[in-house]
Every structure is written in structure tokens, then in C-alpha cells.
Amino acid sequence: MTSKSRNNPAAVLERLIFNNRPAVVVLCIIISVFLFWNAAQVRPETSFEKMIPLKHPYIEEMLEHRDDLANLGNSVRISVENVNGDIFDKDYMETLRQISDEAFYIPGVDRSGLRSLWSPNVRWTEVTEQGFAGGEVIPQTYDGSAESLNELRDNILKSGQVGRLVGNNFKSSIVEIPLLEEFPDPNDQSQLLKLDYQEFSHNLEEKIREKYQLENPNVKIHIVGFAKKVGDLIDGLVSVALFFGVAIAITFALLLWFTKCMKSTLAVLFSTLIAVGWQLGLLHLMGFGLDPYSMLVPFLVFAIGISHGVQKINGIAMASGTALDALTAARMAFRQLFVPGLVALSSDAVGFITLLLIDIGVIRELAIGASVGVAVIILTNLIFLPVLISYIGISKKAVKVSRENAERDSPLWRFISNFASPVVAPFSVVIALCALIFGLWYGQNLKIGDLDQGAPELHADSRYNLDNDFIINNYSTSSDVLVVMVKTPSEGCSSYNTLKAIDDLSWRMENTPGVQSVVSMVTVSKQVIKGMNEGNLKWETLSRNQHILNNSISRADALYNSDCSLAPLLVFLEDHKAETLSTAVAAVEDFAAKTNSDEHMFLLAAGNAGIEAATNDVISASEIMMLIAVYTAVITMCLITFRSITATICIILPLVLTSVLGNALMAFMGIGVKVATLPVIALGVGIGVDYGIYIYSRLETFLRMGMPLQEAYYQTLKSTGKAVLFTGVCLAIGVATWMFSAIKFQADMGLMLTFMFLWNMFGAIWLLPALARFLIKPERLRQAKE
Incomplete structure (x- = not known):
């Protein structure tokens, strides 16, 4: 063994693991029993506060005055x-x-x-x-x-x-x-x-x-x-379990077709299901349950585990052609694929962790759950799976097929390798640039928040949304209420100046697009004053006599608190669409900026519409920050691994194109950026980088051998192209079944992730070699090797 291999971290870890295989297996069994028992204790759960941004000023004001806002x-x-x-x-x-x-x-x-x-x-x-x-x-x-x-x-x-x-x-x-x-x-x-x-x-x-x-x-x-x-x-989570079973069945069939080996197929499924069980068990130990949003995580863990398991099986099958036994083949594949796999999974984890920047409980729990799942995959699919294969081996048929594929020329891979040719590469770059410009232009139509009435998380024909339509069509006050809190000194809410300011805001809001009606203590005060004057309409106004005002608001039940220091103003909206909320909130903020004083302050916001407005505000502020964070993290991981700016560019630019086109697709389909869809951006980037890392690591190996770029890419496709294609399909299948969910936001997430996983795969195969034609200098790689 050379000194270089002794210093190679993968080689050192290889000796540690494969020289202690029985201990690895026993430890895995012990951990599995403990964590699977905990996984069985996981229950669906959520809470009102987990769904809202607790640190947003609107929510802080609402929670501070929660006891004074009964029924709101x-x-x-x-x-x-x-x-x-x-x-x-x-x-x-x-x-x-x-x-x-x-x-x-x-x-x-x-x-x-x-x-x-x-x-x-x-x-x-x-x-x-x-x-x-x-x-x-x-x-x-x-x-x-x-x-x-x-x-x-x-x-x-x-x-x-x-x-x-x-x-x-x-x-x-x-x-x-x-x-x-x-x-x-x-x-x-x-x-x-x-x-x-x-x-x-x-x-x-x-x-x-x-x-x-x-x-x-x-x-x-x-x-x-x-x-x-x-x-x-x-309740919709019950159907998710069925989708998970369907995903397992489809994946099993594709794995068997890919590997041509029942033993290795079962080994990949077994190790991946162990990862899912470990992840759920660890979530329970951390005090988390499963909510409708984090139900995506087991699917992702399964899909990511299968994709990396496929890379391992493919590498072991190729190594088996020259190795003496299954143990040697497993060790060779481990040494070759551990570092790229670790980098890819680390990039996934870092991408998920960036979701912690968003101050919404369900998104943070999703980030933690996904990061834990990726960490578990490192143990189960990068370490335990090769050890398991070293015992059971791969069928002779699978080894034979792998050897034949390596020896014979492949018309498909030869055709695809043209993406790296000096003739095709410029056209690819131009097409990618045009797609980028189109995506940026059309993506401007992407909106923040809900774009439909009712509950956009559910389908329009769901019972809940039909019930909501009934109430909208039969009542003057909708279920979408924006509550403005008017804060005054104790016993100050009944002063003329305060009531006059509330009246002025009421008039302004009643003339704001999207507002149905406004109710406040002023509404009651005017009616009472009119009633005290024989119902004469000309008296339906605020009196400057404080005694009359005090008497008039005494009947305004629930429209001021016990010490008259807080008076809610209820703004009933036509819907909670993003545009409606932003218009109403802007009107209140503009009014408050001009009239707030020591005598009275207009504070936003309570009510379900106020919560939605705060959530939209957090998402709008977090979207760009999260994108910058996830790309910074992925770029840093690639730079550390490949120590090359040009290599990092080749890997990252296809991801950027996918993100831009993903935004355009959301705009086209009328899907807003909200709690359910924001994580898709980070998940798509974090997981999508896997393709580029696996392809470039193999491409670099062949370039260092002195091959021309197109030939090196052809050899890359022969060795890992099938696995990359299969990885994309497996990732897509893992979430594509969600498109048939009765829960609309799950269907939206499934559609978007399916698109991003497949397009990331296509981008890595198509655009990466085209960029490499202009950015990578093979002679420098050969010099670095020498």
C-alpha cells in the first residue's frame, strides 16, 4: 500500500470499518432495535404556534395581548x-x-x-x-x-x-x-x-x-x-403511508431491473428503510412528532438513501469484475465513492440546515428532521451497506452484466457524450442562457402567500373549502379577519381623540380594495348615540361629550378590554390572498405612521389574516436570504472538496438554472411561495447537487489520466451515467406519488420536487460537460496529478 493511500481519509476509514465488520453489524442491530422502538412511538402532532412566526412584531403584539383578544x-x-x-x-x-x-x-x-x-x-x-x-x-x-x-x-x-x-x-x-x-x-x-x-x-x-x-x-x-x-x-397523512408503500414497490422493481441482482436490491432497500426508521426514532427522542409538513422528510430520506445506495451497488458491481471476492470489491468501491458520497450528503444536510433561518416552527422542524435523516444515511448507506454487501456479495449475473457494459461501446452514452464536444457545447450554453433569461422574466410573476380563497393546502373541491365557500357566499363577515389593536393608556380607549382616530381608520379601510366591512367600538358608539337621540340619523356620529362617549361604549361587548387600554378594530376581508393582505396591511401601516402618538397607537396584527400577513412577510424576507445561504453552503462544500473554482461553477450553474425555472413553473401553475413550498427551494438545491458531484468526481479522474474531455465524459457516463439517471428517477419517484395526495400542498410539493430532481439530473448530464468544455483545463489537472 502506498503512502498516499495510507494518508487517504477514505482508506483509513475503510480499514477501520472492514477490519471490524462484525462489530459494525452488531452495533447496527442494537441501534436499530432501540430506534425502531422509538420510531413506533411517533405520532402526528402540530400546534397553532408552530405554524406562525413567533418572533415577528405582529405575532409578538398578538401574543402579548392574547388575553385581551378573546375570540379573535x-x-x-x-x-x-x-x-x-x-x-x-x-x-x-x-x-x-x-x-x-x-x-x-x-x-x-x-x-x-x-x-x-x-x-x-x-x-x-x-x-x-x-x-x-x-x-x-x-x-x-x-x-x-x-x-x-x-x-x-x-x-x-x-x-x-x-x-x-x-x-x-x-x-x-x-x-x-x-x-x-x-x-x-x-x-x-x-x-x-x-x-x-x-x-x-x-x-x-x-x-x-x-x-x-x-x-x-x-x-x-x-x-x-x-x-x-x-x-x-x-387525516390526510393516512394516505401518505399508502404513497410510501407504493414508492417502495416501484423502487424495488426499478432496483431489481437496474442491479439484476435480488440480493443487492434487498440490501439497498433494507439499509434505506433502516435509515428511515433511525430518523423517525431520533425525531421522537428529540421530542418531535410528525406534522403535515414534515411528512415529506421520510420520503426524502428514503429517496436520498436509495440514490446513494445505487451508487454504492454500481461501484461494487464494477469493482467485482477485477476483485477476487465480495469483500475486496466492497472495499474498493467504498474507497472510491465514500468521499463523493460524504460531500454530496453533507451538501444536502447544509442545504437543509439553512431552513433554520426561517422563523416558523414547522419549517425548522422539517430542517432538523431532514438533516438528521441525511446524517443517518451516511451511517446506513455509505458504511453499513458496503459491509452488508461484503458478506452477501453480488450475483454473478450482475457482475457479468457490469463487466460487459464496461467493455462494450455504448451508443447511448456515446451520443450523450457529444454534450462535451466543441461543436455542441456552445449551443448548450446558449440554450441554457436563454432558458435562464426566460425563467427570470416569467418568474417575476411569482407571488408570496396564498393565491386562492379558502385553504390552499386543500383541493378546491375538498369538504373544508366547500364549507368555506358556503360561509363566504352566505355571510357578510368572512372568516378572514385582520385585527388592528388600538393601544392606549389605561382608561384611554374611550377618549374622543382615540375614537375619532379609530373612526378615521375605519373609513379608510372600508374604502380599501378587498375589505368587506369594519367593526369596532366606534361602530357601537355611533349606534348608541343615534339611539339616545330618537334614532335620528344626523346623530349617528361621535360626541365630544366624554360622558356620552363613556355611556355609548358600555354596550360594545368584547370590543375593548377590562381597563379600556386596548380596543380591537376588526377588518373583514374578502379573502386572504397575498394581494388583499398586502393592500390592507399597507393601508393600516400608512395610517399608523401618520397618527400614532402617546395617546393611542395602532398596532398590527391579530386575526387569521394578521397571522397570514406576518407569515408572508417572514417568507418574503427569508426567501432571498435562504437562497443565498443554501448556495453559499453548497459552493463552500464543492470548493473544499474539489479545490477548484471552475469545477464548482460547473456543478453549481445547472442548479441555478433549475431554481430559476422552478420559480417560473410555480408562477405558471399559480403556486405561491408559502410555508408549504418555501422548503422546496432549499431541498431542490441541496439534493440536486449530488448529481454534479458524482459526475464531476468521475470526470476529473479520467481527465487526470490524460483523456480528452469528450472521451473522459464518455467514460464517466459508462461508469456512473446509468447510476445518475437511476438516482434522478428514484428521487423523483420518492416524491412523485405525492402528486396524487388529497392534500393540495403535498401535491404541489411533490410536483415541484419531482421537477427539480429530474431537471437537476438532466442539467448535470447536459450542461455540466458543456460548461467544462469552456472552464476546465485538462492539462492543469494532469500537471496537478504529476
Whole structure:
């Protein structure tokens, strides 16, 4: 053995591993038993706070004043529709009462804030000759008779709830259910339980929708809200398990076709499934579960593990042609492929880690899970797999096929090697440049945030989005609410100057595109002042008399806090599309910049629309930063490995082209950059670099032997081209099954990752050699070797 091989880190590690093969196998078995047991404990879980950027100023303000914003945070709305009449029906009202009572006792409900027509906190008010009169919308004397129903109709009309709790056509009404993230354990009041979104969603389905639609065929129930949406997403994870099984079956068939060897096929699958199990077990030990977004990670770990396993099997099969036995072949392949594989996986991991820059819990957990999975693959597929093959070997048929492929000329690889020819390479570069310019131009249409109404994470025809459409079409106040918090000194929210400023902002927002209506304590104050003046419309304005103002806001329930230091202004939006949110937020910020003072401050933002706006802001600020970070990390890894700027350029530029075209594809398909799609950018770059690293490492080897570029590339394709093609297909298959998911954002992620994996593979095979024609100097590589 030469001194050079002794100093080679791969050679040193090779001796350490293969001289202690039994210990490696036993250690792997022990770790597998422990981590697979932990993996079995992993459960689907998520939380409201994991889905939002907790460090954003909007969210910090919302959380600081959470106790003063009851019913304006995480909540669910149940709309009960009478399909064959209106709500003024005895049977309908009894069903509504039962639903309201049933919802009251569901674990996780903030019972003090629940509102429906049956709630005592839903009241009516009118002006009479004796002054103000009022009471509960459904009085204690209600008995379901025709007289009671007529009285109910009058009370609803006087309550101001038409379009809010009652449908505009009087065919439905809503039960509003505010939720608690943590609540006392019914069995032990000293213990707090976290809201289980899946269980809560199932309770809504079983105890509300299924039960009462079955009992009363005339009733149809529609449910919307963050908790219901997340519950539906978690339920969609069941289908993901099926997709995983389909991906395994397809991969097995392709592996068997590729290797022509059952033993090596099973070995690759076995080692890769071990990696998936280890990754899930480690996640459980770290205190993480699986949410709808991190469900992508096991697919990625499986796909990456298979791709690197294929490279190992291909290398061992080629080495078996000259090696004396399976052990020698495994050691030769390990020595040759460990460093490129380690660099590729390290680049993957570093690319994933850059997602930690994004201040959203689910994305950070995805980054951690993916990085752990890549680290595990280094142990299972780069180390354990060669050791396993050294015991079981590769079939003679597979070795024979590999030797024949190496000896005979390949018309396919000879044709593809023309990409490195001096005639074709310039055309390739020009085509790539045109594609880059087109991608940059069309990619300008890419939007931040949601581009559709309802829940874009779900398909348009999903039950949740159909329910959301019903509420949008039948109520004046949508489910998309932007809450502006008006902060004042204690007892200061009722001052004339503050109320006048709130009134001015209300007028401005009502005239802002995308806004349906605005409600605040000023809305109630004006109505009360008008009522105190015989209902005369000219008095529907703010009084400068402080005593009158104090009296007028006393009826503005839930529109100011206990010490009158915070007053929410509710802006009901037509939808939560990115443009709608940015327009509304810009209007509020502009107004606040001009009017904020020591007396009152207008702060953004609460409500689901405020949270969406904060999330969009974080994603917009993080997108470029994350791209710079992931490319910096990958470039650094390539520079350390190949110690060549030109080599790094050859590897990186195809990735850049893929990123640009990926953005253009998202713009074309109407997919916005959001929590679900932002990780795709980092994942596509981090994993896509694998192709370039494997191809260039082999190409450099042949160039150092003195071969011309085109011949060196031909030999590269013969030795690793099939494995690279197969790697691209395996990576694509691992996520392509997601395109058939019932969850739209999973389908979008599957489509985008499939495109990026395949295009990265094509870019490495097509563009890398063309760039090498202009950038790589073979004579310098030969001189460096000498």
C-alpha cells in the first residue's frame, strides 16, 4: 500500500470499518432495535404556534395581548344550514341548541367565549320611548311556538347579527367556538393538556356533523377554522403511508431491473428503510412528532438513501469484475465513492440546515428532521451497506452484466457524450442562457402567500373549502379577519381623540380594495348615540361629550378590554390572498405612521389574516436570504472538496438554472411561495447537487489520466451515467406519488420536487460537460496529478 493511500481519509476509514465488520453489524442491530422502538412511538402532532412566526412584531403584539383578544385568535365556526327552509323552524332551533350544547363540552373549547343564538351573551338592543330596551336573542320564554319564532325573528333583526351569526338569507346560523391551546385535564385539574387538533377535528365530525345530520336530514353542517383545517391535513397523512408503500414497490422493481441482482436490491432497500426508521426514532427522542409538513422528510430520506445506495451497488458491481471476492470489491468501491458520497450528503444536510433561518416552527422542524435523516444515511448507506454487501456479495449475473457494459461501446452514452464536444457545447450554453433569461422574466410573476380563497393546502373541491365557500357566499363577515389593536393608556380607549382616530381608520379601510366591512367600538358608539337621540340619523356620529362617549361604549361587548387600554378594530376581508393582505396591511401601516402618538397607537396584527400577513412577510424576507445561504453552503462544500473554482461553477450553474425555472413553473401553475413550498427551494438545491458531484468526481479522474474531455465524459457516463439517471428517477419517484395526495400542498410539493430532481439530473448530464468544455483545463489537472 502506498503512502498516499495510507494518508487517504477514505482508506483509513475503510480499514477501520472492514477490519471490524462484525462489530459494525452488531452495533447496527442494537441501534436499530432501540430506534425502531422509538420510531413506533411517533405520532402526528402540530400546534397553532408552530405554524406562525413567533418572533415577528405582529405575532409578538398578538401574543402579548392574547388575553385581551378573546375570540379573535384560534377559533372554529360551525354553520348550521336548514336545507329545506329557514332558521325560524322549531326542529331547526332545537338542533341548533343541541349542537351549541355539544360543542360547549368538547375538550379544548374556551367555553366562556362560545357564541350562538342560544348563548346568553348574544343580545338585542332597541330604542324605545322609555329609552334603551334589550335582552337575550332567545328569551327564557321561548317554547318553539309560532309566537316565539316570530319574536326570535324580531330579536335577530334588532341584534345586528344578520350577516355575522345569522346568514343573509336566514337559512343558516353560526356557532362560534374559540379554542384554548392548553386546558385543564378533566381528570386532574392541576395538569394542562395541549390541544390535539386531530382529536378535536374528529370530535367535530363525530359529535357534531355526523350525529346531527343523521338525526335531522333537513340540516347540513359546514365547519371552518384553523383547527379543522389542520385536523383534515393530519387525516390526510393516512394516505401518505399508502404513497410510501407504493414508492417502495416501484423502487424495488426499478432496483431489481437496474442491479439484476435480488440480493443487492434487498440490501439497498433494507439499509434505506433502516435509515428511515433511525430518523423517525431520533425525531421522537428529540421530542418531535410528525406534522403535515414534515411528512415529506421520510420520503426524502428514503429517496436520498436509495440514490446513494445505487451508487454504492454500481461501484461494487464494477469493482467485482477485477476483485477476487465480495469483500475486496466492497472495499474498493467504498474507497472510491465514500468521499463523493460524504460531500454530496453533507451538501444536502447544509442545504437543509439553512431552513433554520426561517422563523416558523414547522419549517425548522422539517430542517432538523431532514438533516438528521441525511446524517443517518451516511451511517446506513455509505458504511453499513458496503459491509452488508461484503458478506452477501453480488450475483454473478450482475457482475457479468457490469463487466460487459464496461467493455462494450455504448451508443447511448456515446451520443450523450457529444454534450462535451466543441461543436455542441456552445449551443448548450446558449440554450441554457436563454432558458435562464426566460425563467427570470416569467418568474417575476411569482407571488408570496396564498393565491386562492379558502385553504390552499386543500383541493378546491375538498369538504373544508366547500364549507368555506358556503360561509363566504352566505355571510357578510368572512372568516378572514385582520385585527388592528388600538393601544392606549389605561382608561384611554374611550377618549374622543382615540375614537375619532379609530373612526378615521375605519373609513379608510372600508374604502380599501378587498375589505368587506369594519367593526369596532366606534361602530357601537355611533349606534348608541343615534339611539339616545330618537334614532335620528344626523346623530349617528361621535360626541365630544366624554360622558356620552363613556355611556355609548358600555354596550360594545368584547370590543375593548377590562381597563379600556386596548380596543380591537376588526377588518373583514374578502379573502386572504397575498394581494388583499398586502393592500390592507399597507393601508393600516400608512395610517399608523401618520397618527400614532402617546395617546393611542395602532398596532398590527391579530386575526387569521394578521397571522397570514406576518407569515408572508417572514417568507418574503427569508426567501432571498435562504437562497443565498443554501448556495453559499453548497459552493463552500464543492470548493473544499474539489479545490477548484471552475469545477464548482460547473456543478453549481445547472442548479441555478433549475431554481430559476422552478420559480417560473410555480408562477405558471399559480403556486405561491408559502410555508408549504418555501422548503422546496432549499431541498431542490441541496439534493440536486449530488448529481454534479458524482459526475464531476468521475470526470476529473479520467481527465487526470490524460483523456480528452469528450472521451473522459464518455467514460464517466459508462461508469456512473446509468447510476445518475437511476438516482434522478428514484428521487423523483420518492416524491412523485405525492402528486396524487388529497392534500393540495403535498401535491404541489411533490410536483415541484419531482421537477427539480429530474431537471437537476438532466442539467448535470447536459450542461455540466458543456460548461467544462469552456472552464476546465485538462492539462492543469494532469500537471496537478504529476
